[in-house]
Amino acid sequence: xxxxxxxxxxxxxxxxxxxxxxxxxxxxxxxxxxxxxxxxxxxxxxxxxxxxxxxxxxxxxxxxxxxxxxxxxxxxxxxxxxxxxxxxxxxxxxxxxxxxxxxxxxxxxxxxxxxxxxxxxxxxxxxxxxxxxxxxxxxxxxxxxxxxxxxxxxxxxxxxxxxxxxxxxxxxxxxxxxxxxxxxxxxxxxxxxxxxxxxxxxxxxxxxxxxxxxxxxxxxxxxxxxxxxxxxxxxxxxxxxxxxxxxxxxxxxxxxxxxxxxxxxxxxxxxxxxxxxxxxxxxxxxxxxxxxxxxxxxxxxxxxxxxxxxxxxxxxxxxxxxxxxxxxxxxxxxxxxxxxxxxxxxxxxxxxxxxxxxxxxxxxxxxxxxxxxxxxxxxxxxxxxxxxxxxxxxxxxxxxxxxxxxxxxxxxxxx
Numbered sequence: 001x002x003x004x005x006x007x008x009x010x011x012x013x014x015x016x017x018x019x020x021x022x023x024x025x026x027x028x029x030x031x032x033x034x035x036x037x038x039x040x041x042x043x044x045x046x047x048x049x050x051x052x053x054x055x056x057x058x059x060x061x062x063x064x065x066x067x068x069x070x071x072x073x074x075x076x077x078x079x080x081x082x083x084x085x086x087x088x089x090x091x092x093x094x095x096x097x098x099x100x101x102x103x104x105x106x107x108x109x110x111x112x113x114x115x116x117x118x119x120x121x122x123x124x125x126x127x128x129x130x131x132x133x134x135x136x137x138x139x140x141x142x143x144x145x146x147x148x149x150x151x152x153x154x155x156x157x158x159x160x161x162x163x164x165x166x167x168x169x170x171x172x173x174x175x176x177x178x179x180x181x182x183x184x185x186x187x188x189x190x191x192x193x194x195x196x197x198x199x200x201x202x203x204x205x206x207x208x209x210x211x212x213x214x215x216x217x218x219x220x221x222x223x224x225x226x227x228x229x230x231x232x233x234x235x236x237x238x239x240x241x242x243x244x245x246x247x248x249x250x251x252x253x254x255x256x257x258x259x260x261x262x263x264x265x266x267x268x269x270x271x272x273x274x275x276x277x278x279x280x281x282x283x284x285x286x287x288x289x290x291x292x293x294x295x296x297x298x299x300x301x302x303x304x305x306x307x308x309x310x311x312x313x314x315x316x317x318x319x320x321x322x323x324x325x326x327x328x329x330x331x332x333x334x335x336x337x338x339x340x341x342x343x344x345x346x347x348x349x350x351x352x353x354x355x356x357x358x359x360x361x362x363x364x365x366x367x368x369x370x371x372x373x374x375x376x377x378x379x380x381x382x383x384x385x386x387x388x389x390x391x392x393x394x395x396x397x398x399x400x401x402x403x404x405x406x407x408x409x410x411x412x413x414x415x
Contacts, residue, residue, distance in 0.1 A: 053373035059180070060366050066176040067359040069132075070184055074352035077136050077188060080128045081348065084194070084307075085341050087122050091115055091311060092334045098318050099327030108326075109156060112318035119162055119311045123147050126194050137190035139170035146190040147308070156319030165308035167191055171222050171269050178358045184351065191267030193344045196337040199268045199304030201296070203257035205283025207233045216276025220245040220260070221269050227278050233258060236278075258282050262304065265340040270295070307337040 097103070098111045126137055126147045134142035146169030151160050169190045175183040212231040217224050223245040227236070233251060237258065240249040247268060252259040262268055272279050279285045285295045296302050305313075310333030317325040 050373055050376040053369055057369045060362055063178055064362045067178050067355050070176050070186055071352060071355040073186060074348050076130045078348050080125050080136060081341055081345050084122060084125050087118050088338050091118050095314050095326055095331050095334055099323050101323055105321035108318045108321050112315050115315040123149055123165055126190055137193055139187050139189040140173040141170040144168055154316055167267060173222055188344055194307045195265040195267055196307050196310045196340055197304040198262040198265055201260045201284060202252050202301040203283040204255050204299040206256045207258060207282050208256045216278055217273040218278045219271040220247055310334055310337045
């Protein structure tokens, strides 16, 4: 029961006016934000849909940025590998020229000097830095120079000649998410792009009686191979062959140790998992404090060279004046290097095409999702403007009416 008093009309009018002011403020806030849902109670069902659409739209925009980065990265890698192919084509032309038998040893030495300079250019290409400041062919060691030149003297050559090119980078471990739980490999490491021959690693350790004593694991080219107690060498060979690592394993009949061979030209990377010594016990690797340095066991036989090894072999033959080697193994090694570079170009092209397709699909999906979000939460500006005008008119009319209804106060008499 309400008490009838002289203040009752004043209180009621003020209450109604404040309600109108709240309505005006709410519609002005909606117009300012261009969203019809300011609080969950405005439309609980639409608000739940809008939250899902906003979250999905943010993920799509992140995926779009990832695909753009991947596409640009692949374009840069494609450019540099094309440059490497051009250099290798020039080296091959020089090798054919040096093997035709009409040049003297001095002429062959001059050709070798040019090959040496082209080798330096090839190393420079392999150490290229992308526009983001990362080394393109260093794998996940993005700020490490992947290839390092070792200089010295060689037979028939002058001083300060390239005698070796060491790989200091890592494998292609970086990847980007281009759709929900779908990743694209970002890198092609220098151990993949600039390799020529299929590697072979033969252990000299007799492992016929070897048996795993404790659980562990090891990595081959970044793929983890689990080891369980009781595993023997044949069981380990089977696990390696069943894994996704690009190598095949078998038991060497001469040494009765394990042997690994790459299924494609690349630098095989071997690493024991922390706390495990499986590969070390099998005689493939040795402990090395420098993780960037080769860690082969000194007793293991390792074969399979890089693109730079093929060029060095050819250059040394030219310095010696060995036309027979130049025309056979020299040209053959260069052809292997060119073949792998062209294979990597095709790989980069397919990755770039996938990134382009993903980017195109995302650019169709993002506007669609934005339209779904607008349907649930966007404000109809024409309707909102009409409502604002009506509420403003009603508020002004209420103020005028209240001015006539509210009785005079002592302040009115004092004026």
